[in-house]
Amino acid sequence: MTRTVEAGFIVAASLLAAIGVAITEFTLGNWLDAQVLVTLATFVAAFGGLHVAVRRWAPGGSPLILPIAAFLTAIGFIEIYRIDPELASLQRWALVVAATAGIVVLWLLRDRGVAVLRRYRYVILAVGVVFLLLPLLPNTWPIHGATVNGSRLWVRFSLPSFDRVLSFQPGEIAKVCIAIFLASYLAERAESMAVAERTLGRIRLPEPRSLGPILIAAGAAFAILIYQRDLGASLLLFGLFILMLYIATARPFYLAAGGVLAIVGGFVAANVFTHVGRRIEGWIDPFGHFADSGYQAVQGLFAMGSGSLTGSGIGLGRPDLIPAATTDFIFAAVAEELGLAGSIAVLTAFALFLAVGFGVAIRARDRFRKFLAAGLTVVVGLQAFIILAGVLRLMPITGITLPFMSYGGSSLLANVAIVALLVRVSHEERS
């Protein structure tokens, strides 16, 4: 019954993507194009495949996670297609690959469920760390790191026989590995971390050694900032650590300590590293730095402002003027062409995703599954928050993808894997 509802939503989301492509073609003066059918077929195949896999291997899972993911992917895809149809056809392939990966995740967990992840947690942690470090491989190696827009977070490997270069962002996979590791680690250690040993007036302080994990998190985040010059991944990893510690122990102390460390770290980084300093400068006074560090933020603001209440209509704005409009700034492109109404739809979809994800965590069977579901939901929510806050100028811009919506295969693959894991956790709650 609930699975039928899911199938209906998936077909509806696929139709939305196809209608968006049709509207783009129409406003560009072309009549019905093969692209519309190819898009429809890709979405139905990708999410339909995931749906069938869920029916087979996680039939009790929440029927609402896949539809929300499909909805966000559809809106993102429409904007990507509208800005650059070439990229959109690559993104369609990425969607097929990501869905295949999600199906493989469900298949791997078919018998023993997510408990397997707990057993191999140190292997998973090692994979995560190796993936984080991969971009530092020297440029001369066949598989090597690459610096794009000043951040070293790409890995490329050449396929000479095909004359193509494959590139991916291993950090996207690493974040999933680290969330899994933290969930299993905290499921065992949280008790000792939650007990307050000393009191200072009315404030209960944890033991000094429970500060260790926070300092490790801060150190790792800083290392990423220095060696890969990637503000977004650094902030995401640190935030994930702090929020998972808070979820596991229910102690606001971790939030406060994390917040203070983030502010102090940010202040130091802004003064020491020029690439961070420029981001802050472009955030505080973008119009004063219109020609350089503020250009992207200002173009984003112009785009969102011109979108007004209902937007220019798909294909009728100029989102191509925003730097990185298909990746980091896709939200500004949506706000320009679909207006405030469309942006609220996107934000609502993310809010619903968080509601469903935390709902899975609340109803999960044991602490590991609770922390896993909560951690994976936090990854998606925090990443969306970091980049949306950057686009909306609540925070400095930190280059990071908007989950499900931005162009990018690694990001889509990691987020579909998260969806598969969440569905599996919610299936295990019922059986």
Add this chain to the structure above:
Amino acid sequence: MPVLFLNLIKLLFLALLFVFLWQVARSIRSHLGSNPSAKAQGTGAELVLISGSADGRRIRLSAQGHVIGRSPDAEVTIDDPYASEFHARVGIHDQRIMVHDLGSTNGTYVNGRRVSAPTTVSRGDTVQIGKTILEVR
């Protein structure tokens, strides 16, 4: 191209987006409604030992209450050197699940916070006695 027509398409598309989200939100509500923990508190609630000596043991809560402790004379005996002989009492009063620390040495923690007065807990909360953790289900 007629502007009116383009505007119409735009508004229709936005309407479709919201219809989709509205349907999802409705399904979430009915999905949550079928979940037993959304039902009235105090009926059929139980405490489950989720860590410590007897993992998975269940205590069905009732109005007369149960005393949990290390002593063999406690109604629920836990093998935990950090627990007191008669550590805490759990029971149902006025449809609410109450935890009452019985002056234990190491204290009783609800969701990680030490409680000395009788405290209301709800489903999903954790109660820690010594090193043993119980969850209200």
